[in-house]
Each structure stands twice: as structure tokens, then as C-alpha cells.
Amino acid sequence: MKAYINKNICIACGMCKGACEDVFSIENGVAVAIKEEIPLKLEFYVKLAYEYCPVHAISLENF
Secondary structure, eight states: OEEEEOOTTTTOOSSHHHHHHTEEEETTTEEEOSSSOOOOGGHHHHHHHHHTTTTOOEOOOOO
């Protein structure tokens, strides 16, 4: 699984980072996801971030 952030709608609220800071960070006023494949042990937390993003800026590949 890979995660992507739509930087045009991200409001950098930090919900994703709070759910899984091993995958998400806030840089220059927007969220950023790691470029690597997300480890299986973190997928649950990444899915939480995806579901709870208030502006739906996260998309997941192979979800």
C-alpha cells in the first residue's frame, strides 16, 4: 500500500500525522506521506488517517 496527499486541498490539520507519524508528516504547510511502500504493521493506522481526514486529501493505492 502507498499513500498520497492532495496538496491542493490539504489543510495541514495534523490528523494523519497523529494517526501514523511513521508515515505522515507536516512540511511547508501541507501533509506529506513517505514515498516507500507502507509496512503491513502500519496499514491499520494509515487507513484510520484516510478515513478521518477532514478534507479527504489522502488517497491510498492498493487499498
